[in-house]
Amino acid sequence: MALTIGGMRFLFTAVLNQNYDRDQVITGMHLLRERVPATVYRDPPQSTRPDDPARPRLEQILEAGALRVGYFPDSLPYAYFNREEELVGFDVEMAHILAEELGLELEFVPMDRTRVSEQLQDAYCDILMSGYPVTTRRAAAMTYLEPYAHETFAFLVRDHRRADFTTRESILAQTQLRVAIPGFAYAREISESLLPGNAEVRLVNDPADFFNEDMAGVDALFMTAERGSAWSLLYPQFSVVVPQPDPIRIPIAYPVAHGDRALADFLTKWIALKKSDGTLDAFYDYWILGRNAEPKKPRWSIVRNVLGWVD
Incomplete structure (x- = not known):
C-alpha cells in the first residue's frame, strides 16, 4: 500500500478556509516563545568573533555572552522567514531554548551550503541548527551531535x-x-x-x-x-x-566544528535532556505536524460579526 504524506497539509486542512490564502498557516507561524534577545543577520556579519584554538569553544561562548547559530533561510520547517520577516522554525525554537538555559543571547548568521565545514571550523558560527541531514562525507568533515530526528x-x-x-x-x-x-x-x-x-x-x-x-x-x-x-x-x-x-x-543532527568533541558531548547531553522533558516532541507536533498552528482569528464581537462596523 502506498503512503501519500499530507503531513502538515492534511492536519492543516481543517483550519484552512476561503478566508485564508493557501500559505496562511505556514507563513503565519511564530515561535511559541521568544526566550532571549536575538540578532538575526540576513547577510554574513562583517566582524567575526575571536577564536582561540587552545581554549574550549564552550568556554569562549560563555565568555562572549552569545551563542552564534548558523541557519539556512529556506529550510522549511526548521528555519525560515515568516510573512512578518521573522526567523522561525523548529531549530530556531531549539536555539532559543539552548541560549536561555545557558544564560546567553543569540546571533543567527546565514550559512553558505558549499562551505559549512569551513565556516564551523573558522568559528563563523558555533553550531548549525537548520535541519541538516547526516551523511558519511559530512560526518568526516565536521562533528555531529546525536540525531534529534529522522526524515x-x-x-x-x-x-x-x-x-x-x-x-x-x-x-x-x-x-x-x-x-x-x-x-x-x-x-x-x-x-x-x-x-x-x-x-x-x-x-x-x-x-x-x-x-x-x-x-x-x-x-x-x-x-x-x-x-x-x-x-x-x-x-x-x-x-x-x-x-x-x-x-x-x-538522520537529522546539529554539527559543530570538526574535532570539537567536548562541545559535541555537552550538546548531545542537552539533546538527550530535551528528549526526556518533552521539548522535542512538543516542537515536532507544532512545527512538523502543524498541531495548534491555525491562524489567529479576531475575538468574536457584536460590533465586528453582527453589525459589521469593523473588519
Missing part, C-alpha cells in the same frame, strides 16, 4: 501524478522521467537506487527553484516527506509521496 525520503509531485510514484516499481517503469534533486551527494546516491537509469536529473540547492517556470517540465522534486509537506502548503497542487516498500530514512 523519510519522498517525492513532491503534482497531484495528478501521485500514482506514478507510489511504488519503486511504478517509478522504474517510467520513461523520460525528469527529477530535481538536492545538491548534496547522499541525496543523489539514494535517488539513483529509486530512479530508472535513463532519468534526467536536475540539481537544485534551493527547493524553491523547483517551482520556477524553467522547472515546469520537471516531474518531481526528490526531498524528504517532512519538508515536502511544508512546501505543499505553499503549493497545494503538489503532494508528497513516499515510495513503497521499504522507505529510506535519514
Whole structure:
C-alpha cells in the first residue's frame, strides 16, 4: 500500500478556509516563545568573533555572552522567514531554548551550503541548527551531535501524478522521467537506487527553484516527506509521496566544528535532556505536524460579526 504524506497539509486542512490564502498557516507561524534577545543577520556579519584554538569553544561562548547559530533561510520547517520577516522554525525554537538555559543571547548568521565545514571550523558560527541531514562525507568533515530526528525520503509531485510514484516499481517503469534533486551527494546516491537509469536529473540547492517556470517540465522534486509537506502548503497542487516498500530514512543532527568533541558531548547531553522533558516532541507536533498552528482569528464581537462596523 502506498503512503501519500499530507503531513502538515492534511492536519492543516481543517483550519484552512476561503478566508485564508493557501500559505496562511505556514507563513503565519511564530515561535511559541521568544526566550532571549536575538540578532538575526540576513547577510554574513562583517566582524567575526575571536577564536582561540587552545581554549574550549564552550568556554569562549560563555565568555562572549552569545551563542552564534548558523541557519539556512529556506529550510522549511526548521528555519525560515515568516510573512512578518521573522526567523522561525523548529531549530530556531531549539536555539532559543539552548541560549536561555545557558544564560546567553543569540546571533543567527546565514550559512553558505558549499562551505559549512569551513565556516564551523573558522568559528563563523558555533553550531548549525537548520535541519541538516547526516551523511558519511559530512560526518568526516565536521562533528555531529546525536540525531534529534529522522526524515523519510519522498517525492513532491503534482497531484495528478501521485500514482506514478507510489511504488519503486511504478517509478522504474517510467520513461523520460525528469527529477530535481538536492545538491548534496547522499541525496543523489539514494535517488539513483529509486530512479530508472535513463532519468534526467536536475540539481537544485534551493527547493524553491523547483517551482520556477524553467522547472515546469520537471516531474518531481526528490526531498524528504517532512519538508515536502511544508512546501505543499505553499503549493497545494503538489503532494508528497513516499515510495513503497521499504522507505529510506535519514538522520537529522546539529554539527559543530570538526574535532570539537567536548562541545559535541555537552550538546548531545542537552539533546538527550530535551528528549526526556518533552521539548522535542512538543516542537515536532507544532512545527512538523502543524498541531495548534491555525491562524489567529479576531475575538468574536457584536460590533465586528453582527453589525459589521469593523473588519
